[in-house]
Amino acid sequence: MDVPSHRCEKRNASAALIDAGMPGMGASIILEISQAGLPIEWLRSIIETHQDIDHYGSVSELL
Numbered sequence: 001m002d003v004p005s006h007r008c009e010k011r012n013a014s015a016a017l018i019d020a021g022m023p024g025m026g027a028s029i030i031l032e033i034s035q036a037g038l039p040i041e042w043l044r045s046i047i048e049t050h051q052d053i054d055h056y057g058s059v060s061e062l063l
Contacts, residue, residue, distance in 0.1 A: 015042040017062070019055040026061025 015038050021029055030040055048056050 013042055014044040016045045016047055017043060018047045019049055020046055020058040020062060022054050023057035024061075026058040029058060029062065 015033070017029070017033075020026075033040055033043065043062070046059055046062060048059070
């Protein structure tokens, strides 16, 4: 079962990504954010819940 390990929360004109998924997921995370109606420019922070690769793997792709 493929379960994404990320979530995007928005407030006003900014958004925070909670966990960044596995390495290589950056493009799909950006696509999901835009499909949710959020401009990627609103992404202001990435919150990592813990240090497992499936939670921080795409951080460098999103910076």
